[in-house]
Amino acid sequence: MIVAQRKNIPDLLAIVKIHKKLLVLGCGTCVTVCLAGGQREVSIIASALRMSAKLKGLPLEVEELTIERQCDNVFLEQAADAINRNDAVLSLGCGAGVQAIAERYTNKPVYAGLDTAFIGILEERGIWTEKCAACGACVLHEYGGICPVTRCAKHMLNGPCSGSREDRCEVNPERQCAWQLIYKRLKDIGQLDRLKKIKPPKNWNRSQSGGYRTIIREDHRV
Numbered sequence: 373m374i375v376a377q378r379k380n381i382p383d384l385l386a387i388v389k390i391h392k393k394l395l396v397l398g399c400g401t402c403v404t405v406c407l408a409g410g411q412r413e414v415s416i417i418a419s420a421l422r423m424s425a426k427l428k429g430l431p432l433e434v435e436e437l438t439i440e441r442q443c444d445n446v447f448l449e450q451a452a453d454a455i456n457r458n459d460a461v462l463s464l465g466c467g468a469g470v471q472a473i474a475e476r477y478t479n480k481p482v483y484a485g486l487d488t489a490f491i492g493i494l495e496e497r498g499i500w501t502e503k504c505a506a507c508g509a510c511v512l513h514e515y516g517g518i519c520p521v522t523r524c525a526k527h528m529l530n531g532p533c534s535g536s537r538e539d540r541c542e543v544n545p546e547r548q549c550a551w552q553l554i555y556k557r558l559k560d561i562g563q564l565d566r567l568k569k570i571k572p573p574k575n576w577n578r579s580q581s582g583g584y585r586t587i588i589r590e591d592h593r594v
């Protein structure tokens with residue numbers, strides 16, 4: 373899932389205080405699961421903004437709404453009336469959701485209420501960890517399903533780097549060396565032979581470094 377976290381209330385109020393009618397719009401997908409931007413958080417943030425605005429004497433009215441997915445025009449349509457009757461939108465979706473609103477409602481200010489962080493998983497209650505950097509050319513099959521691009525601090529495809537101690541990463545000893553995990557995993561599944569092959573430099577052509585990316589599926593176009 374996409375993992376995000378909420379901006380703090382003073383920062384949010386500073387962003388939206390120029391408006392009088394604000395829609396706080398939640399998203400029911402990834403950011404609901406990571407407890408950053410679902411219905412519950414919409415309610416909490418809307419209440420906190422109302423209270424902070426009142427304390428500062430600002431005439432801010434706040435409406436609340438959560439839709440299934442902000443990054444999908446079909447669902448975004450359900451928010452059309454609420455978006456139109458407010459002066460601005462504070463989106464609790466990820467960065468894609470915010471931009472989907474900005475592209476569709478060209479005359480309506482829209483602000484990000486969250487800091488979108490990474491693609492990851494819930495490791496344990498209250499702890500999310502990055503697992504994928506969306507490099508565009510997945511090599512997980514070579515590494516037993518453990519991503520060296522994301523989880524090795526040096527992104528080594530032919531590791532380890534020789535700096536690891538016990539099972540710890542030399543860059544951050546609080547973390548396990550990704551290559552220790554890769555070795556153990558490949559051993560467990562009987563694929564240690566994969567490590568005998570020197571991997572060529574990664575092809576970064578499909579990474580984000582050349583600007584934003586698109587995927588075109590001709591079989592789905594009309």
Ligand code: SF4
Nearest residue numbers: 504505507510511519
């Ligand atoms: S190799 Fe690339 S696509 Fe695959 S998990 Fe790692 S960062 Fe993500």
Ligand code: SF4
Nearest residue numbers: 524533541542549550
């Ligand atoms: S110690 Fe392991 S995880 Fe850390 S940089 Fe070296 S190979 Fe990567």
